[in-house]
Amino acid sequence: MANHHDPTRPSVMAAALVATALLTGCASSGPETIEAFVAEVVPDGSSGSLVAAVDDQIVYCRGWGSADRKTNTDATCDTVYDVMSMTKQFTAAAVLKLQMQGKLDVGDPIAAHLDDVPSDKSDLTLQHLLTHTSGLVDSLGDDDEPVSRTDLVDAALSSRLLSPPGAEYRYSNVGYSLLAAIVEHASGTGYEEYLAANVFAPAGMHRTGYVRPDWSDRNVAVEYDADGTPQGRPFEHSWAADGPYWNLLGNGGMLSTARDLALWHSALRGDRILDEDSKQQLFEPRVKEEPGGDTHYAYGWVVRDGAGGPELWHNGANGRSYGEVARSADGEVLVFWVVNQSRSENPGWDFEELGPELTEGVIERLRGTE
Structure with missing residues (x-):
């Protein structure tokens, strides 16, 4: 099932655990408030990881549920997931x-x-x-x-x-x-090789890639279908020696962690990867996704007007996992979350439906508006 983006979905995202104090200038709720909200919204039996940041500071980064139910391995801030179509922003x-x-x-x-x-x-x-x-x-x-x-x-x-x-x-x-x-x-180099040297390393993202990181199976989330049946880890599907085959490579399938997505956000705030002109090109709203709609596609990001100003957003899905990333256009706020079972038949829940409430609620709490 190809990674996808649904332009009708709202564009804001959610987060999880304590790291350090906020920079002054953002009247954010504390991590305990976010923790209580996340616990209220995510359904029993689900599992995933969330990170929220303000400026360059991680406010909250934690997992819930199990990355591997067979071994009772808890999901954490450093659990590795497929980030699916969010790969496009790296490309x-x-x-x-x-x-x-x-x-x-x-x-x-x-x-x-x-x-x-x-x-x-x-x-x-x-x-x-x-x-x-x-x-x-x-x-x-x-x-x-x-x-x-x-x-x-x-x-x-x-x-x-x-x-x-x-x-x-x-x-x-x-x-x-x-x-x-x-x-x-x-x-003149491989796709992942170029990203590793020119994007991930300058950002300090050492847990992002296809095959170059030294993955330990224990750190990589097992994915589950709607019946809760394990579907293996992403690289346990049909992959070439250097990562996914080319129907997926470049558009999806990248593996990463909540903590690394916060590092990505921080790098985009500065000039370690892209200069100001390049970032302006990356984030510029260019084409409406739907006639009469309020979302525009930029380069690997969706741009829409949010309550706190312009927002940058993308989601990803592969039929097993689901996730979203959102950041304010001013670079102040980031939320990223991902789950290793996107929906459940019994009891019934679907993170593509829950996503807006989770994302928007965390963003509101980061901004201190809830």
Whole structure:
């Protein structure tokens, strides 16, 4: 099941455990208030991790329930999960970093970086891929199909466009996999290798990646279906030696922790990864997701107006796990949460439905408005 983003979903996110005092200037509720709210909202039998930060300070980061029910391993702030379509913001950051390094431009036609581009895609640019306005289909098959980079690129280039480049917003996981291939071409290195050196390391994110971190199974959450049946850890599905196959690579499947997502937020507040111009490009609302809607896609982020001002948001789902990340456009507040069972048949609950209440409630408490 392909990672996805639902543009009709609200855009704010939730968090969990004590770390240190808040910076002055934000009238936030204390971690105990957030803890009580999270305990009230998350259903019995669920499990996941949440982090909330104000400026560069983690306010709350904790897990609840079990990362592995068979071994009774508790979920924590440092449990590793699939962050699913939230991977796209890392791919977008890699493209902008390469632009800073003079190795590509977001206005480049894809033919500058991919061979044998057919005439119907000669006008297709990197920006079209970044904003889901390429006209490409959402997916070309199952995430776990053993599809190589060459297979993916050939299939994407030979596919029929659903609309002319730039004409319509159509969410496309295929487009972000093509961006991963372009990152490899422009950098001369592997996609994960480039991210590790140019994005994750400068941010201090040592628990984020596909295969480069030294994962211990005990630290990686087992995923569960709606019946509560274990479906294994993400890398126990069909993966190549260097990570997911290319129907997933670049658009989803990245593994990370709540603590590392807080480090990502902190890095985006400064210039360790992207300069101010690049961050402005990353977050600029560019194309409406739905006619008459109030959300716009930027580069790997959704932008919408929230009660406290513009918000940046994205979600991810793979049929087993679900998660969301949200941060204020001014970089003051971050909330990220992820669960390793997205819904349950008995008792019945669904985190795609619970998400808005959880996210918005934590954001309100971070801002001291609840």
